[in-house]
Amino acid sequence: MPPEARRKPKVTGLEKVAERTGLRLGVPAGIKRVVAVHSGKGGVGKTFISVALAKSFARDGLKVGLLDADIDCPNVSQTLGLGGTIVTSERKKMVPLLHEKIKVMSMANIVKNEDQALLWRGPIVSRVVDQFIHDTEWGELDVLIVDLPPGTSDVPITVLQILKPCDVLLVTTGHPLSVLDARKAFLMAEKTGNRVIGVIQNMKHEAFDDEHALTDFLAQYDVPLLAEVELLSAVGKSEFVFENAVQKFCAVVA
Ligand SMILES: Nc1ncnc2c1ncn2[C@@H]1O[C@H](COP(=O)(O)OP(=O)(O)OP(=O)(O)O)[C@@H](O)[C@H]1O
Numbered sequence: 724m725p726p727e728a729r730r731k732p733k734v735t736g737l738e739k740v741a742e743r744t745g746l747r748l749g750v751p752a753g754i755k756r757v758v759a760v761h762s763g764k765g766g767v768g769k770t771f772i773s774v775a776l777a778k779s780f781a782r783d784g785l786k787v788g789l790l791d792a793d794i795d796c797p798n799v800s801q802t803l804g805l806g807g808t809i810v811t812s813e814r815k816k817m818v819p820l821l822h823e824k825i826k827v828m829s830m831a832n833i834v835k836n837e838d839q840a841l842l843w844r845g846p847i848v849s850r851v852v853d854q855f856i857h858d859t860e861w862g863e864l865d866v867l868i869v870d871l872p873p874g875t876s877d878v879p880i881t882v883l884q885i886l887k888p889c890d891v892l893l894v895t896t897g898h899p900l901s902v903l904d905a906r907k908a909f910l911m912a913e914k915t916g917n918r919v920i921g922v923i924q925n926m927k928h929e930a931f932d933d934e935h936a937l938t939d940f941l942a943q944y945d946v947p948l949l950a951e952v953e954l955l956s957a958v959g960k961s962e963f964v965f966e967n968a969v970q971k972f973c974a975v976v977a
Pocket residue numbers: 762764765766767768769770771772793796798871872873925926927952953954955956958959
């Protein structure tokens with residue numbers, strides 16, 4: 724379907740839901756831009772890309788926040804090697820931790836034990852996300868990067884609903900199943916009134932990649948492919964590999 728023939732996104736009842744659940748809609752004052760990193764399929768590199776983006780922006784001199792919106796399996800802090808516990812300020816707001824001047828907010832730095840499993844249902848998780856967004860001392864930020872969990876249910880809905888309109892960056896591999904799920908994430912972003920700024924193909928490798936799945940998706944919705952990141956053999960182990968990946972993001976999301 725050509726892009727112009729697509730239905731205009733319809734935001735149905737989201738505000739009503741927010742009213743019922745008590746979520747506070749809107750980007751906190753002081754945050755100039757929000758980039759939400761999403762996929763659909765799990766394990767395709769959202770956290771890896773979010774962290775790379777945050778570092779890249781910070782090195783460009785921007786004031787950056789990184790919100791780990793994966794409440795039950797938060798990975799941002801471990802990816803950064805960031806320890807420490809989030810404390811509350813006198814104004815009863817949570818104070819993000821700092822990594823290379825990036826303000827980081829993650830459940831991993833709130834729970835006492837790294838192995839603790841949080842068995843929380845949707846409404847509670849959504850409330851936590853709301854607090855992470857609104858009850859954190861973000862201060863002035865040029866960009867807040869939000870690392871979303873996979874799928875199209877509670878947390879991504881809540882984030883995209885509260886922070887609308889934000890920029891959504893989709894991550895997918897070239898595997899047809901990953902692309903299929905990326906399509907769902909794309910439609911979710913549109914449906915919630917947000918803008919998909921582009922796609923990053925991660926873990927590029929002939930073993931995963933289908934010849935047509937990703938190109939068909941990009942053409943159908945007229946979405947740009949912003950970057951391709953190879954499947955790396957030493958990711959996470961070497962700062963050099965990470966630096967390489969980071970360089971690729973400097974320009975693409977500017
Ligand atoms: N290009 C790459 N090459 C090799 N390994 C990668 C690459 N990108 C990410 N990884 C690794 O793959 C694993 C999954 O990545 P990551 O945690 O970023 O995925 P995710 O999409 O955030 O997962 P989840 O859906 O569980 O949140 C991590 O160990 C990460 O270091």
